[in-house]
Each structure stands twice: as structure tokens, then as C-alpha cells.
Amino acid sequence: MTASSSPEVHHLRAAGSSLVLDARGTGVPAIVHWGADLGALDGPALTALADSQAPAVTASSPDAPLRSTLVPLAADGWPGLPGVAGWRPGEPDDGAARRPAPRQVRTTSAGDALRVVLADPAAGLEVAVRLALHEQGVLEISTTVTNAGTTPYALEQVVSTLPLPARATEVLDLSGRWAGERSPQRAPLRDGLWERETRHGRPGHDAPFATVVGTPGFGFRAGEVWAVHHAWSGDTAARVERLPSGHTVAGAGELWGPGDVVLGPGEIYTSPRTLAAWSDDGLDGLSARFHSWVRARPGRAERPRPVTLNTWEAVYFEHDLGRLRALADAAARVGVERFVLDDGWFRGRRDDRRGLGDWTVDGTVWPEGLHPLVQHVTGLGMEFGLWVEPEMVSPDSDVARRHPDWVLRAVPGREPPLWRHQQVLDLAHPDAYAHVRDAVVALLEEYPIAYLKWDQNRDVLDAPSRPQVLATRRLMDELRARFPGLEIESCSSGGGKVDLDVLDRTDRVWASDTNDALERQAVQRWTGLLVPPELVGSHVGDARSHTTGRTHDLSLRLVTAVFGHSGIEADLTRATPEDLEAVTRWVRLVKEVRPLVATGTTVRADTDDDCWVHGLVTPDAREALFAVVTRAATRAAVPAPLLLPGLDARRTYRVERVDLAKPPLVVGDALPPWWAAGTAELPGTVLTEVGLPLPPLAPEQGVLLRVAST
Numbered sequence: 166m167t168a169s170s171s172p173e174v175h176h177l178r179a180a181g182s183s184l185v186l187d188a189r190g191t192g193v194p195a196i197v198h199w200g201a202d203l204g205a206l207d208g209p210a211l212t213a214l215a216d217s218q219a220p221a222v223t224a225s226s227p228d229a230p231l232r233s234t235l236v237p238l239a240a241d242g243w244p245g246l247p248g249v250a251g252w253r254p255g256e257p258d259d260g261a262a263r264r265p266a267p268r269q270v271r272t273t274s275a276g277d278a279l280r281v282v283l284a285d286p287a288a289g290l291e292v293a294v295r296l297a298l299h300e301q302g303v304l305e306i307s308t309t310v311t312n313a314g315t316t317p318y319a320l321e322q323v324v325s326t327l328p329l330p331a332r333a334t335e336v337l338d339l340s341g342r343w344a345g346e347r348s349p350q351r352a353p354l355r356d357g358l359w360e361r362e363t364r365h366g367r368p369g370h371d372a373p374f375a376t377v378v379g380t381p382g383f384g385f386r387a388g389e390v391w392a393v394h395h396a397w398s399g400d401t402a403a404r405v406e407r408l409p410s411g412h413t414v415a416g417a418g419e420l421w422g423p424g425d426v427v428l429g430p431g432e433i434y435t436s437p438r439t440l441a442a443w444s445d446d447g448l449d450g451l452s453a454r455f456h457s458w459v460r461a462r463p464g465r466a467e468r469p470r471p472v473t474l475n476t477w478e479a480v481y482f483e484h485d486l487g488r489l490r491a492l493a494d495a496a497a498r499v500g501v502e503r504f505v506l507d508d509g510w511f512r513g514r515r516d517d518r519r520g521l522g523d524w525t526v527d528g529t530v531w532p533e534g535l536h537p538l539v540q541h542v543t544g545l546g547m548e549f550g551l552w553v554e555p556e557m558v559s560p561d562s563d564v565a566r567r568h569p570d571w572v573l574r575a576v577p578g579r580e581p582p583l584w585r586h587q588q589v590l591d592l593a594h595p596d597a598y599a600h601v602r603d604a605v606v607a608l609l610e611e612y613p614i615a616y617l618k619w620d621q622n623r624d625v626l627d628a629p630s631r632p633q634v635l636a637t638r639r640l641m642d643e644l645r646a647r648f649p650g651l652e653i654e655s656c657s658s659g660g661g662k663v664d665l666d667v668l669d670r671t672d673r674v675w676a677s678d679t680n681d682a683l684e685r686q687a688v689q690r691w692t693g694l695l696v697p698p699e700l701v702g703s704h705v706g707d708a709r710s711h712t713t714g715r716t717h718d719l720s721l722r723l724v725t726a727v728f729g730h731s732g733i734e735a736d737l738t739r740a741t742p743e744d745l746e747a748v749t750r751w752v753r754l755v756k757e758v759r760p761l762v763a764t765g766t767t768v769r770a771d772t773d774d775d776c777w778v779h780g781l782v783t784p785d786a787r788e789a790l791f792a793v794v795t796r797a798a799t800r801a802a803v804p805a806p807l808l809l810p811g812l813d814a815r816r817t818y819r820v821e822r823v824d825l826a827k828p829p830l831v832v833g834d835a836l837p838p839w840w841a842a843g844t845a846e847l848p849g850t851v852l853t854e855v856g857l858p859l860p861p862l863a864p865e866q867g868v869l870l871r872v873a874s875t
């Protein structure tokens with residue numbers, strides 16, 4: 166990362182990208198370039214660049230050149246969405262507050278960051294925007310708004326706004342549903358507003374996740390792309406706006422209702438971070454930048470990710486010490502390192518209709534507490550993990566009966582809609598917060614719990630989500646400070662809470678409740694746009710998926726669960742000896758390759774949708790791991806040759822097919838020689854440019870390839 170300035174034109178550079186901010190004069194500064202690295206521009210060259218970017222004044226437009234500034238505002242002639250909006254309640258004539266016109270007070274540069282301070286004395290507002298271009302190439306933007314007036318100021322919206330060039334004409338973002346999270350959608354950009362809102366009080370299964378705008382036809386390996394992610398676990402609006410004037414901007418901010426955020430005199434609102442990145446190597450280039458940034462976050466768990474067994478799909482609510490001990494025995498035998506007891510262990514929790522909030526161990530099912538199980542698990546050399554859902558409460562619980570006012574409600578006395586038979590516990594209520602904190606602390610003190618699977622199975626619909634999100638953050642912070650080394654997983658009915666804010670306090674996400682390997686391939690592919698694989702839980706499920714009813718060969722299930730924080734979500738006590746042997750081989754491989762998974766660069770080939778190829782390549786390109794997955798019967802009788810992206814053209818590699826279970830099913834007899842031999846040795850150029858012939862693979866097969874430089 167480097168920064169230079171001239172003295173009022175600032176240039177941030179990192180990881181092959183540049184951002185130039187024109188902060189001359191007293192107007193709101195404007196980003197005049199965000200994209201490819203411009204080289205070591207400074208001094209007069211920077212000024213010349215900024216001068217050259219002054220747009221023409223067209224007919225029927227403001228007389229001053231119209232620029233998309235850091236905080237676009239009507240007061241500067243901007244006809245699009247404003248960067249900051251609000252009003253002073255009870256002061257209907259206060260036009261200044263409703264139409265703020267802040268001017269620049271100063272812009273300062275420190276390290277990789279710029280801080281722009283704006284003020285509008287008439288409106289009684291101060292706005293400060295911080296821009297940091299981190300060494301990994303991730304741009305971080307956050308905004309503070311200070312009510313410098315003498316009466317309350319109600320914020321309507323605060324949006325981080327970034328300019329996009331005219332050649333960015335295609336938008337891709339994600340949508341989804343339970344058990345089908347982060348499903349991509351693409352559209353040509355047209356004049357107007359492309360807006361995605363999440364009103365779940367959590368990102369939700371349909372979260373836009375990332376808004377990517379790029380040159381036509383951009384793919385995983387090619388195209389110029391700009392991406393924006395709003396790092397926030399509550400309601401959000403993500404936007405791309407193209408104006409007929411020729412301006413295109415991308416932005417994101419929290420989504421509020423009227424009066425949700427009211428600043429008292431002197432109070433400050435600090436926005437969540439908007440994280441953005443540019444790449445001219447397609448989506449893989451974006452992932453490389455986001456992954457390195459996430460991997461560098463402070464406080465992350467650095468040790469190898471322990472192979473996990475989660476009990477949910479093995480036993481559901483049927484908690485029985487004997488059965489769980491047997492499951493732990495089977496887990497330890499195949500090499501599992503962390504045993505996680507899922508939902509069903511606390512008072513009254515025999516099904517999902519009751520018990521949330523009563524966070525003490527159920528004495529009828531567990532007369533000696535969890536001790537016999539925990540001792541058994543740790544005695545087998547495994548860590549113990551526990552499922553909790555601290556933000557929720559069941560109406561059928563002692564805590565709800567005793568403290569009905571702790572249930573989050575829009576209107577006192579009006580019951581919010583039930584969702585999975587549960588309500589939200591108002592964590593902004595100090596007593597409710599203390600109750601949950603103390604209960605979780607008591608558990609963490611009584612048992613050697615290494616890991617919490619932290620779930621949230623209901624939307625927060627009943628009140629503004631911001632206080633709940635902030636309280637949850639605080640609770641995680643308190644627990645992590647008190648129990649150093651405690652790991653947390655962010656789960657939310659599967660993958661309903663996956664964002665780069667929650668990952669500041671958690672060590673992995675549960676990307677989806679679907680363990681159907683093919684569905685999981687899709688969820689992992691797109692979760693991997695921002696989140697590196699070692700932070701995405703990926704478990705081998707039963708042959709017949711519990712969510713789709715579809716049956717998959719063990720090999721596809723094993724291959725899929727290598728590319729993540731690997732685990733098992735099945736009843737191993739019922740597995741055949743043959744399957745147990747395969748799972749044992751898989752666990753051995755997972756342990757061998759996890760350093761690669763934890764540091765590798767994610768690569769995804771631009772193939773037809775019938776056959777996906779993805780992999781992880783070490784930063785020095787000496788080693789790699791690839792998966793070939795047929796999602797359907799291949800379109801062509803003989804599939805296209807397999808190209809392995811990301812390898813170094815100057816090296817020679819040995820490619821080895823690893824069959825952990827039964828080999829992938831092939832339709833046809835004569836196999837390509839390398840496939841029959843199970844191995845090939847070829848130059849990197851051949852592997853990346855010519856490819857390896859594939860046999861006609863049957864649908865829904867998974868092939869694992871290990872690649873090493875010779």
C-alpha cells in the first residue's frame with residue numbers, strides 16, 4: 166500500500182488497484198478514479214489527472230460540472246439518491262436539515278487511509294467519511310454523522326457511494342432461500358436504480374451479499390469488475406444507480422424506518438463498513454482480495470481447523486447419553502477432532518417448540534449434566550462444542566413466562582408473529598442481556614467448551630434491527646474477552662447470517678442447512694466470492710440428503726466437504742465398514758491438505774454449468790487441489806478438456822486423481838490414458854491452456870485431483 170498527495174489530490178494504491186480522491190476546494194470531495202493501478206502518480210501528475218476529469222456541463226443541467234461525490238447531495242445538483250438524508254422531528258420548516266449542504270473542512274491522510282471531514286453549520290451536521298485501501302486491495306469506507314445542532318436529528322439514510330465507469334454495464338448479486346443460499350442473478354444495468362433490501366434483521370438467506378458490476382460477460386477468470394459488500398448483520402440496502410447523465414454509482418447503507426435512528430444533540434452515528442474491491446481478473450480476482458483481507462483480520466483462530474462432527478442430522482432432538490457416546494466413539498475412530506452437541510440439550514427442549522432462553526442443561530435427559538458426555542468426548546481426545554441461540558426466546562420457556570417484557574415487540578402487549586415457534590429476546594434490554602450472558606458464561610465456566618455454534622433462527626421483524634445487532638456484537642465481544650480461544654460459528658437457519666462483520670467475531674459460518682453435496686457445491690461456490698473456504702463449514706451428510714431427498718455417492722460428498730472447514734453431519738454409528746474406511750481416508754486427507762485450504766487462492770474455471778471445476782492453489786503455485794463436479798449429464802458426449810486455472814506456466818506438475826471412495830462413475834469404456842493411470846505429468850501451460858481429456862462422467866460425480874510441482 167502506498168499513499169501520495171498533491172496536496173489536495175490523494176492517491177491510494179494497493180494490490181494492483183488505485184483510488185484517486187480530488188479534495189480540492191470546499192466542495193464534497195469526489196473519487197475521480199477507482200480501478201486499475203495508475204502507477205506512482207503524485208504531485209503535478211495527480212493534479213493534472215484531477216483537472217482532466219472535470220466533466221462537461223450539458224444543456225439543462227447544473228451550471229457547475231456534476232460529479233458523483235463521496236456524499237452526493239441535491240444541494241450540489243445530484244439528482245440521484247442522496248448520501249446522507251434526515252430531518253429534525255417537530256421542526257417542519259427546517260429546510261437546512263432536510264437538504265444538507267456540507268462543505269469540506271479538511272481531508273487528512275494517515276497510512277492507507279483518508280479522512281474527509283465535512284460540516285454544514287446551518288443544518289447542524291458534521292459528516293466524516295473514512296476511506297482506507299488496505300494492502301490486500303480491499304477498500305473500506307465508513308461514515309460518521311454528528312448532530313452538532315441543539316435538537317434531535319432523525320437519520321433517514323447514510324450511504325457509502327462509489328463511482329463506477331460507463332463500461333461497467335452488467336450487475337451480478339446473490340439471492341436465495343433456506344437451504345439454497347447465495348444463488349447468483351445477473352442483469353444488464355439500465356438507467357435507474359437497482360436496489361436490493363434486506364428486511365430480516367439479519368442478512369437473510371436472500372442477502373445480496375455482494376453487488377458486482379462489471380464489463381459485459383465478466384466471469385470467474387476474466388473481465389473487469391467492481392464489487393461492494395455491506396459488512397453488517399442487520400437490515401441493509403445495496404444499490405447501483407445509473408443516471409441518464411452518464412453517472413453510475415454503487416452504494417450500500419443500513420436500511421431504516423422513519424425515526425429508527427435519532428441522534429440527540431452531540432450524538433454520533435457510525436455506519437457499518439462498506440467493503441469494496443476492484444479486479445480485472447474477473448470474480449476470482451475479487452475473491453483473492455477479499456480472502457486475503459478476511460484472513461488477515463485480527464483475533465482470528467490461527468490453528469488448523471479441527472475436523473468436526475456436528476450431531477444435528479445424526480440425532481436431531483433425540484438426546485441420549487448412550488447414543489451420543491457411541492457417536493463420539495465412532496467420530497474419534499475416523500479421526501474427528503471436535504464434537505459439537507447441537508440443539509436439544511437444554512431445559513425442556515425436546516422439540517423446536519420450547520425452551521429457548523432457559524440455558525441450563527435439561528435434568529431429565531442429562532441427570533448428571535453434560536459432564537458424562539463432555540468427559541467422554543475430551544477423553545477421546547476431541548474438543549467439545551455446544552449449540553446455543555442467545556438472541557431468541559421460546560414463549561414456552563421459564564424466562565418468557567417470568568419476563569414477558571424481554572420479548573422484542575413493536576407494540577407493548579401485541580404478540581409478534583411466531584417463527585419456528587419462537588420470538589426475539591430483546592438483547593438491548595439490560596436485564597435480558599445479562600440473563601443470557603450469565604447463562605452462557607456459566608456454561609463456559611462449567612464445561613470445557615471450545616466452540617459455540619451460535620444460531621439465529623428467526624428474523625428480527627418486530628423492531629429496528631440495529632440495537633439487536635449491536636447488542637449481539639457486544640455479547641460476542643464479552644464472551645471472547647472472558648474466554649480467550651473460544652471459537653464461535655455464525656449460523657442462522659443455515660446460512661442466514663454470513664457477512665464480513667460477523668466474521669470479526671466468529672471463526673466460521675454455517676453456509677447452509679443443506680448437506681446435499683450438489684446444492685452445497687453451489688452454496689460454497691458463491692459464499693466463496695467473499696469468504697475464504699477454511700471459514701465455511703462443510704460437512705459430509707447422509708447418502709440421502711435430509712433437505713432434498715436426493716441420494717449421492719460418498720465420493721461426491723467427500724470431495725465437496727474437502728473445500729471448507731471440513732466436518733461430518735451424519736450418524737456414523739450406522740455407516741458400513743466400507744464407508745467408515747473411506748471417511749477415515751478422507752479425514753486423513755483433510756488434515757494433510759488443510760494448510761493449503763487455509764492459505765490457498767480460490768480458482769474457478771469458466772465452464773458450462775453441467776461440469777464445474779474449482780480449486781485451491783498455494784500462493785507459490787507449487788501445490789493445488791481441484792474438484793471436477795458434474796452437475797448434470799454433460800452436454801457433449803465427450804466432455805470438454807479439463808483446464809486447471811491458476812497453475813504456473815513455468816512449472817511442471819504431477820496431477821493425481823484421488824479416489825477416497827468408489828471411483829467416479831464413467832459412462833463408456835475407453836478411458837483417456839491419464840485417467841486410466843490415475844496420474845499425469847505435464848507442464849503448467851498444457852494444464853492451463855490445452856487441458857486434460859475427461860472421460861464421459863456420469864451426472865452428479867465428484868473427482869478430486871491433487872497437483873504438485875515436480
Ligand code: GLA
Nearest residue numbers: 477507508656657658659678
Ligand atoms: C438451525 C441450524 C441447524 C441446526 C438447527 C437446530 O436450523 O441451521 O444446523 O442447528 O437449527 O435447531
